[in-house]
Amino acid sequence: MRDAMSPGFGSLQPDMESILAMGQCPPFREDDFEPATQSEKETFIEVRKSMSYWQDAWRRLKKNKVAMVALGVIILFLLFAFVGPLFSPYSYEQQIRGAENLASSLAHPFGTDSLGRDLLVRVMYGSRISLAVGVIASLIVLVIGSIYGSVSGYLGGRVDDIMMRIVELIYSIPDVLVVLLLSTVLKVPLQQAFNSNNFFRFLSTLGPGLISIFIVFGMLYWVGMARILRGQILQLKQQEYVTAARALGANSSRIIRRHLLPNCIGQIIVTTMLQIPSAIFLESFLSFLGLGIAAPLASLGSLCSDALNGIYTYPMRLVFPAVILSILILAFNLFGDGLRDALDPRLKK
Amino acid sequence: MVKYILKRILMAAVTVLLIACITFGLMNMVPGGPFLSEKAPSQAVLDALNEKYGLDQPVIVQLKNYLIHAAQGDFGVSFKMQKNRPVTTIISELFPISAKVGAIALVFAVLIGVPIGCIEAYFRGKAVDNALTVISTIGIAIPTFVVATMLLILFGVVWKVLPTVGLTTWQSYLMPCFSLGLYPMCYVARLTRSSMLDAIGQDYIKTARAKGLPTNRIIFKHALRNSLIPVITYLGPLTAYILTGGFVVEKVFSIGGLGRYFIQSLLNRDYPLIMGTTIFLAIIIVTMNLIVDILYKVVDPRINLTKGVD
Secondary structure: OOOOHHHHHHHHHHHHHHHHHHOOOOOHHHHHHHHOOHHHHHOOOOOOOOOOOHHHHHHHHHHHHHHHHHHHHHHHHHHHHHOHHHHHOOOOOOOOOOOOOOOOOOOOOOOEEEOOOOOHHHHHHHHHHEEEEEEEEHHHHHHHHHHHHHHHHOOHHHHHHHHHHHHHHHHOOOOOHHHHHHHHHHHHHHHHHHHHHHHHHHOOOHHHHHHHHHHHHHHHHHHHHHHHHHHHHHOOOHHHHHHHHHHHOOHHHHHHOOOHHHHHHHHHHHHHHHHHHHHHHHHHHHOOOOOOOOOOOHHHHHHHHHHHOOOOOOOOHHHHHHHHHHHHHHHHHHHHHHHHHOOOOHHHH | HHHEEEEEEEHHHHHHHHHHHHHHHHHHHOOOOOOOOOOOHHHHHHHHHHHOOOOOOHHHHHHHHHHHHOOOOOOOOOHHHHHHHOOHHHHHHHHHHHHHHHHHHHHHHHHHHHHHHHHHOOOOOOOHHHHHHHHHHHHHHHHHHHHHHHHHHHHHHHHOOOOOOOOOOOOHHHHHHHHHHHHHHHHHHHHHHHHHHHHHHOHHHHHHHHHHOOHHHHHHHHHHHHHHHHHHHHHHHHHHHHHHHHHHHHHHHOOOOOOHHHHHHHHOOOOOHHHHHHHHHHHHHHHHHHEEEEHHHHHHHHHHHOOOOO
16 A cells, blocks of 8 residues: 555655655765776776577577477377387288288287278388478479569569569469479379489489379469568668678679568568468378379378278278378478578567 | 559569469479370371470460460360360369369368457456367367367267268368367467457557447457458468368368369379369459458458548
8 A cells, every 4th residue: 555645656745754764874984985996997898799680580499389399290290100110010011911901909009091002101101201392392492482582672663573474474373273283284294204204203202193293382382472572672672781782892693582581581481381381281282182292102181092992991091191181281381480580580570 | 552452463463473383384394294194106206296285486486375265264174184174174074073172171170260269358367268269279280180080080980970072961061170270260269369468458448348248248249340351361371272272181081073073184194184173263262362352451441541531
């Protein structure tokens, strides 16, 4: 309880007690007016370690619990997909006679499918494929999108107008329809290319579905990245350091490469990161419809699709890949969001 | 305004034309004609067939003919799935089934998603908001086919309370529509929440509060009107999502709609049917985007004010 004589903070009435108390400060000592000694000065100088952009971002990221958990989950998945198969006694295409349609057991934690293949190993390989598709597709987007966007933003004017019109046009094409069409159409020509040319042979294991996903990402999906980068570059190119670089004789490509793109690195990383789950999403969608990865390889989507046939008798066979796929996409989404907040705190709401 | 609408319509027409050309070009890339089968017909028969369907002409002329026919609503006849039936007839038979499921899912997504977003914004930072945000984040991450198959396992296989095949009774609509609408619903909820939070910070909300209006009236009337604008712009992509998501849902629940048929025609390589359906779906998506673009301008007068009268 406050009494009337000492009004609270923000009051217009003078606080009489504190005014009266001002006169009662302790008396000065004799050495209070001496110049400070060297040792005294040194205690005032505080050397703080300078923080780079990455250290700062990492510090912010570490505070974000959700993003750190998501990062942990992603690392676990990487181990699961790339190290896990080493510890399994089975291979993904190995058909074990007499062990068909098994339920979960110690020997086969996820059970086996109708051909007697161990599902745990297949899910591991499936996650490997899904992860690889996500990373490769977003790298394609990264390269094409950042080149297109930075050129468009840097040149500006007429060129920018035309380039952005093209982007708008591509943006309005329904992507899934084109993926479906491409994966159907490419099947025969790709098969011929695989057979005729040694260079293409190593691609043939992936199947036309996966390759058409990459092609579609290269054709259609880079527009988002291009738009974001163009916006960034439009702002950055007005800055003095760009003028300075130009005055020193740097050409356009050097300015873009050395000065503009490194300053967009946060945006580039975040957009690439968020592209990974969307690529995984698309791949599983295609594989589920039977247009994605080719047998005997498996992805999480095609495992779900296979399991759909026996859903009434073996529902658990569908649950494992489906749950893993969902967690994987969720973890990438959450980590991407956290990364955005860490790399570009201005964007945080 | 008229200029803007005309520009948009032109842009949409160019997009549809582009898609038609891409589709035609892709279908032409496939080696081997449509008449190639196990028992190879004689060269004379092939020539006659090619002449009959105009396949002996240069590609560019074929494209022109196809586009002219397509513009008149003639997409040719099916080669394999339903031999010699016009593609347009097949589409008009099957599309209403997909459209019914899709429309219910769309209405469900908006009617549930918007209120959820409002509730989240109303209880910002509290337990209700956090719980709903977690749910909508998860809902965005789960692919449609996972939702659909999980529902099928739970309600169709384990508890056996809902029909799993086809669309016979009203109960059989529940699972397909919910699994199709879950992702857009969560997305709409997130959109509404963030735009609602933006709106709540604005001056006119402070005015309303200062006038002494009750909070729920401020949120659900004054703030909601402005927060709906991003939701409207999302309706275009939402339509595209529902149409393509229908492929998966119709496969899982064995619904004989256009989506399932389209996938089957892709697997069976029925080219005229594939082309016709692709162009048809693309026209719907592009038209929806066009309507949304125009609606956006109509609903939000601020956009016109900044640009002046055109």
